[in-house]
Amino acid sequence: MIDLSKLAEPGSIEESLLERIDFKRMPRHIAVIMDGNGRWAKSRNLPRVEGHRAGIASVREIVETAARLELGVITLYAFSVENWKRPRYEVATLMLLLKEYLRKELATLMDNNIRFVPIGRVDGLDETVQRELRYAQEQTARNTGLLFQIALNYGGRAEIVDTVNRIMALLREREMSDAVIDEAFFSDHLYTANVDDPDLLIRTSGELRVSNFLLWQIAYAEIHVTKVLWPDFRRRHLFEAIIDFQARDRRYGGVEEADAQMFIEADENRA
Ligand code: IPE
Ligand code: IPE
Numbered sequence: 001m002i003d004l005s006k007l008a009e010p011g012s013i014e015e016s017l018l019e020r021i022d023f024k025r026m027p028r029h030i031a032v033i034m035d036g037n038g039r040w041a042k043s044r045n046l047p048r049v050e051g052h053r054a055g056i057a058s059v060r061e062i063v064e065t066a067a068r069l070e071l072g073v074i075t076l077y078a079f080s081v082e083n084w085k086r087p088r089y090e091v092a093t094l095m096l097l098l099k100e101y102l103r104k105e106l107a108t109l110m111d112n113n114i115r116f117v118p119i120g121r122v123d124g125l126d127e128t129v130q131r132e133l134r135y136a137q138e139q140t141a142r143n144t145g146l147l148f149q150i151a152l153n154y155g156g157r158a159e160i161v162d163t164v165n166r167i168m169a170l171l172r173e174r175e176m177s178d179a180v181i182d183e184a185f186f187s188d189h190l191y192t193a194n195v196d197d198p199d200l201l202i203r204t205s206g207e208l209r210v211s212n213f214l215l216w217q218i219a220y221a222e223i224h225v226t227k228v229l230w231p232d233f234r235r236r237h238l239f240e241a242i243i244d245f246q247a248r249d250r251r252y253g254g255v256e257e258a259d260a261q262m263f264i265e266a267d268e269n270r271a
């Protein structure tokens, strides 16, 4: 059971937002493009890395909130394959902040029964980063609550190409090189094998693009873009995104039940 008292103070904005959420229709998987750290810092005349540092507080709050909401999965986009283009100092600081976060937050992840899994070309990261990631993943592997995926050295196209190569190697090994594969088989060999696709994709800082994130998996995700910059993104903004999501009509290429019924009745009248 979701403990609402852990999500909002009495009389707060959060409480009034929570009242608008239908807990029977929650997204199972929320993916987030955490963007706007640099602009947040710039608007305060601070170096960009201070925006990344401030963004950690948002990560902490959103992951904990996702666990308290009893979501199945949250996936945060932390570092793309394209982000290596940034100044060396910025990349180094991001990696340092990641290690710091993992060391400090492991206890909280354990307390909240959260399973932590990095996705992306993890083997392309510095060995010291890989070690921290492995440790956090191993320590939390038997937790049964929220699955927290962090996308690092991640690219949607890279994932698709890696998947193709993985499948080709597998088929060669099984001497099945002329096998025909289908979508389900392909999905089962992505970094996110066995994880439901995101229902809701959030992007902060107002940018209207997907920046190479989960290209395969977001085929039918609802997209919520907010102008809020990542370091300012708090629990209430997550609630707003969920309320927006619940107002959407997800048709998956079909029509609404009521509209389908109208056509059936019209057909019957004609007959
Ligand atoms: C997102 O914030 C964090 C990462 C991509 C690591 P940015 O650093 O992209 O911030 P802006 O977009 O420059 O404001
Ligand atoms: C996307 O943000 C990558 C992450 C959030 C890690 P970027 O800031 O790198 O994306 P663009 O450059 O605006 O497309």
Ligand code: MG
Binding pocket: 035, 036, 037
């Ligand atoms: Mg950005």
